Amino acid sequence: MNSRLGACSVMTLAAGLLLSACSVPDAGDRQVAEGRDWHWDREAGADEASAFMKVEVPEGATETEGAVQVNPREDIYLLSFVTSVKNAEELAAALRPEKPLKARNNGPVPKTELYGHLGLAEPQTLKGTRWAGVCPPCVNDGRRDKVQWIEIYVQTLTSERARVYLQAF
Template sequence: MKIRRGAHFLAALAAVVLLASCSGSDGDDRRVTEGRDWHWDKNAGVPQASAFMNVTVPKDATQTKGAVQINPQEDIYLLSFVTSEKNAEGIAEDLHSGDPLKAQKKNFVPDRERFKHLGLAEPQTLAGTRWAGVCPPCVNDDRRKKVQWIDVYVQALKDDRVRVYLQAF
């Protein structure tokens, strides 16, 4: 009887250790979510995100941040910066979205917290944020052949300044 109890205890302990090692952070910000492994690329930032999206960060931009989340199926590229309203509108137009930037729905909760990795609030949660999305291959944007989708969010700040959030895969 003592051997059985010990075996059950060891099996339960092994299961707990296995689950903890698969679902926790290991310093590389690696996670297993819904059975899929993802992590943030420590060597990627603004240059990689900007190059993937083929978006030039305006010269007057401040608070520029970027990251790449490595996923099993498709990587997610994030880029954010503060610039003028005019520059933000130009970036949105350059994406060739069929729709202009429009106000976000209220009380929208994002399914993931990606911009939090950059120390920013999720743009979908901010009042007054405008959004547009585009499928570059769908609008024959040859400059972005490898990009399946780009979301652009523009948050009004003050003095004609806005924060631009770009997310692409």
């Protein structure tokens, strides 16, 4: 009887390991950054990021990109597009930041390159990029009740066009 029980335990353990191995993303997707395990969701893009942030990409926007980085504690949602300067300004104001868009000191290049996944430069490394950040729960923004933090960078490309970078978790 003990050998049957042992064999069943081993088979159950092996089945559990096999099932858990099937749910782990490819090694190429999974990375360890600063001791934390994360990966990019291959199925998620601009639509999912936009839906999470409750941000509508303006009509006529171009070069729309998005991604979701899955993390153990909180996922990071990225969204970027090119639109009119007016649309970018209105979007920033609609986020309800405590302070308007402002130039941010461009410090050292960040260790984590998020927008590089989208083929874009990190916005905080670009000259002339303006930034605003907001904690939706802190400003009672019920539209974004699942968002803890959202930030927007606006890079003016021409007198009429700007690239918008949004990041939220």
